[in-house]
Amino acid sequence: MNNYLLISIIIVYLALLFLIAFWAEKNSKSKWVNNPYVYVLSLAVYCSAWTYYGSVGIASQSGISFLTIYLGPVISLPLWILVMRKIIRISKQHKISSIADFISLRYGNNRFLGALVTLICVFAIVPYISLQLKAISETFEIITDETSYVSTSILDDSTFYIAVLLAVFVAFFGTQATDASQRRKGIMTTVAVESVLKLAFFLIAGIYVTFFLFDGTTDIYQQASQIDNFKQITSFNGLESGFNWMFTIMLSFFAIFLLPRQFHVAVVENDRERYLKKAIWVFPLYLLLFNIFVIFIAWGGNLSFDQNVNQDYYTLLLPLQNNNIVLAMIVFLGGFSAVISMVVVSTLALSTMVSNNLIIPYGFLDKFIKGNPEKNANNIKNIRRISIFTLIIIAYFFYVNFSYELSLFSIGLISFVVIAQLAPSFFIGLFWNRGSAKAAKIGMIVGVLTVVYTLILPFIMNVLTGSNSFVDQGVFGISLLKPYEFLGIDFLSPEAHAFFWSMFLNTFSFLTVSLLSKGNYRERNYAEMFVHNSNYTNLQDGAFVWKGEAYVSDIRNMLNRFLGEERTERALNLFYLKYGISKEEEMADAKLINFSEKLLTGSIGSASARILIGSVAKEEPVSLLEVLKILEESKETIAINKVLQEKSEELTKLTEQLKSANVELLEQDRLKDEFLDTVAHELKTPITSIKAASEVLVEGDDMPIELRTKFLDNIVMDSDRLARLIHNILDLEKLSTGKEILEIQSNQIDETIGKAILGISQIASNKKIKIVHQNGNEIFANYDEDRMLQVLTNLLSNALKFSEPETGTIKIMAIKKKKGIEVVVEDNGKGIPKEDVNYVFDKFYQSKHQNIKKPTGSGLGLAISKKIIESHKGKIWVDKKFNKGARFLFTIPK
């Protein structure tokens, strides 16, 4: 393919990425930018050119061991909910912007430790970046006509320009805000898009190779199995190979947490904790998809090419060999995407570390103290931009001068082994509060030195002397000191071997020093806050241990220099409001000191922030006892807060109860009104009748005597009715308010029933209605006999009232039940209308619900009966299924 055409395509492609980043920055609130998938896809920055090209290379040489690099992360992901969430929470609370910040803060905001971590990261990652550049350069050469293109100088090398363009991209979108803990939506969205592209393009290539160049997976397998070393590269080779696997898996397990670019995308750029839930299944799925075709492409390559070509680039070479330029172009762009996202995020993360943990704390603080806010913000941004360019340029020169020899896989692994040196102080420090700064430093240095001796030195010696004598003979010819077979361990691959020894010595030193020397109060303080993070979530500012003297005005001036007056004012107002501190207060307390440190941390890193604040505050040492006391107190405050919270919840509940009680009272009030209304109405009817009859009698001198008698009878009848009504109302009132005291005694229920029947027998025989009392067993029950008679009489007279003369039959009987007695009264009258069944026990029911009056009676009989039964703790109801009349039942417990 033509050189210039390819360059134009690359430029268009880069321009598109710029556009996406630009759009995402502008629309940073859009749901396309803010969703868990962007987060998960940005995690896929893990898949660099190493995955894209290197996996195929390793698969073609040593079979499935390329998988180990992905198994580590997959195994670690379920742990994310626990571990990563803790890391994210701590980082959010302390405005942490890189892994160097994280580790240095954990060990008491230690400036040297931050710098050490930064150096280790640069040491590990820069060669790794240079390998990515190498991949671009080599694939560029492959895809263009190799013979026409020979790189002679930097200015002639397209990789250099691509590197510079990437630096511009990172510098532009990565330093929009001075606060490095803020999220860069633009870059993250581009990375997510690239993650989709590289996966899609790689899958296309895989499908092409497997199904178009060959006849499916079985075909490739069968052909590949004919090759000589097939068995060797597709199976485990005993226990030793197993160890290699295990160590490489552990290595990648650490890398997914510790690689600066992974820490950056997973922690710093995490918007919401719940995205983690999505990540733990989508990310492994992504890795799985990426690895499906690796082995087939590798076999396909092995079958199609002899040993002279670089196996890493089978994916690109296969389509080219078959003259499929378009597909080769697609593969190239996929690999290009993988490189760009890795380089961009790594540089971004490294530059933040370099500026915040190395350059600013070790050289620029004095300058900042004197500068004004705009100048300081510019300086900070410029330091970061310069770091970005410097890093990429160093990486470029490393690639030009050193990396021709090495494969993507081996440099990747070396960089993983170096990064793994952060693991003991990172992971153990997260869960064990004894870990101290001194121990972390010693552990890291011992670890890195081990790696240098066992892995890097042999490589350098080889380049310098051109012989392998160092590897073969060890130092001074002592075979126990052979770098690849230290102390006689000779069965591990160089990387696994280096990992094993460095990790062992690192962890050992870390634990030993931690146990031997306690950290100072500051370390203890932060250790406590990191390890028992959940205890201090609500009271971070309060849980900070600090003793000394500082003036608010000094601190305000310091903040002004970095944040500007407006932001400082806003931040301090919020602070005063939160803790209810007067603005007039001249002396700063620990909370303000901590708050201010955190404000500055985002901009200049935690170590620098501490130094700056320390420059205006006279700090006094705090004893370990005091630290523990203060932490204990802040825990108590949380406990008190919890109690207050509970109290407040209780009050809310009480208020709710009062409200509903009030509603109930209002309802009762309304019912009372309604009741009085009905009572008044019921009383008026007999009164009207009496009054009318009396008037007629007074006027009617000429009235015949029979008529006069009739009117007088009416008056007597209505007076009786009136008296009965008043009696019933009072009775009901007595029962409802519980003023009635029942005289409960053991009685024979059938005797009482007999008495009730006797009371109404006259009316029954007048109407010629039969009353059947099924009487037999002697059933005793406890009740007030007078009241029971009242109930029975009421039920019997109701039955009488609604039964037809001559044909009517009323049955009454008592049944002994387990828990007491049940009494049934039924008639064969017209029954209770369905719509009334639920209301018959209401007071004045008929007049209330139908605008009709009862033929006779007060309308209170059943209501009173119900009250009486209820005050005996019994139940009374209507049998709704009975359809040959009305059937009432009630129970009285023993």
Add this chain to the structure above:
Amino acid sequence: MKKILIVDDEPNIVMSLEYAFKKKSFEVYIARDGGEAIQIAEDKIPDVILLDIMMPNVDGYETLKQIKNNINLRDTKVVFLSAKNKVADIEKGLQMGADKYLTKPFSVKKLVSEINELLN
């Protein structure tokens, strides 16, 4: 002779009213509920109807509505006679087209004179 229809489900009250109006030379008809009342009214075309509100089956309001719908009864006066004595009840009754609303308990003498007044 003026015709009056007394509609009430309380026989004792009806008895007193019947006596009083007969004495004043009214032709008196009696109904015990709304249904009966409408039948008698259509049949006899009374000059005035004394109508209770709370009655079984068809209540006073429904009865009034049907009377008002009957063109033959357009000259018939309707007087509510009810124990419901709230302002809202009275307004409702008058709004539905009753010519008068009298509350229980009432004075028979006064009632008779008011009916007479209404009819002249």
